[in-house]
Amino acid sequence: MSCSTAAGGAPRPAPEPSAPDHVRMGVGARLTLHPATDDFVPVILSALSAARATAPGVTVRTDDVSTLLRGSEQDVATFVAAGLEHAARITSTGHVVATLALSRGCPGEVGCDLPAGELVEVVPVHLAPAGLHASAHWALYPLGTADAMGPILAAIDTAQRRGTYGGAENFATRLDGDLADVLATVVDTWTGVGREVAHVAAHATVSVGSPSRRGDR
């Protein structure tokens, strides 16, 4: 569940008012890397290690399903980009997919009834071009609000303006471009919605090096 800590875990003390924005806003991500290779274990471990070295500010906890990332939006974006790029470069087949879920404002972490003044502005992330083409299916979920479509349309406008918009699909929007641009679009639109809505989740399936082409079958 997106807000499981509220439901299943012990109540947590609220973060200090002086805590960094990303801590007060319950910012974090879940990342699963899927290198298409027999030797997936060393690829995943090496990719996570490279990502840790690139974004040392991220708190990382890996279990058998995914890796939990806690940190600022910039640090989490840097971690994901570095991990996926590293995995793609060392996977023998060249094909790696990442399943990424971003979350902010979760009721289990901090209240979702934050006053408007608490909705923080996050500067766009900066990711160096990866030199790898990525294709993604992306979904954005503003939660606890009757108008989910307004922020979604604004996010699609952002993707179009950035040149990463790849078309409307059923249940997803397609993104295409350099891996860095695709990830930055996912992160920046998620933080953009966060200026209007406290609890926002974003999911993306990001594929690098697929032997299939768009609309193959």
Add this chain to the structure above:
Amino acid sequence: MSCSTAAGGAPRPAPEPSAPDHVRMGVGARLTLHPATDDFVPVILSALSAARATAPGVTVRTDDVSTLLRGSEQDVATFVAAGLEHAARITSTGHVVATLALSRGCPGEVGCDLPAGELVEVVPVHLAPAGLHASAHWALYPLGTADAMGPILAAIDTAQRRGTYGGAENFATRLDGDLADVLATVVDTWTGVGREVAHVAAHATVSVGSPSRRGDR
């Protein structure tokens, strides 16, 4: 975006009032299979072929990122279970992950302002035991409603009652059990929320045969 057809595509005619519930409710899924093997292409193609044969009522369209499934909740569940089970059985390493997104009531497909009488009751799906253990991270998103937490708590109760609840994680709930039970929990809670909220998305990362154990690192 979850509702991209509304935003990016041409307007669609509304389904006939006499259309099956799942058509009127815009029911469907996106599935990506990630077999951890060098020979991922034949595994994916064989798994999708086996799933089509098991659930011939599903309309299937595969591109380079994921496979779009349209059909009744039972048919979509049967397809996903058959595809993942087949992939796990023929993958040399035994490790396969599925990224699954379920959607219903999307504004791009049918209106999300359906009158209450239009929220259909869907019978729980029946999936034969797979004999394969699965672990999942699961998130459920009731959209366009101020109270997202009520339906989420009810869904967690359902998972606990069924014995698939594996604990609260950050940004996800863990599910464990036979692959069939895990998938049925994801599908039935999604349709359960759909009795109260028109637009509901569910995401799950479902792992079979991971060499890591829970809380490994």
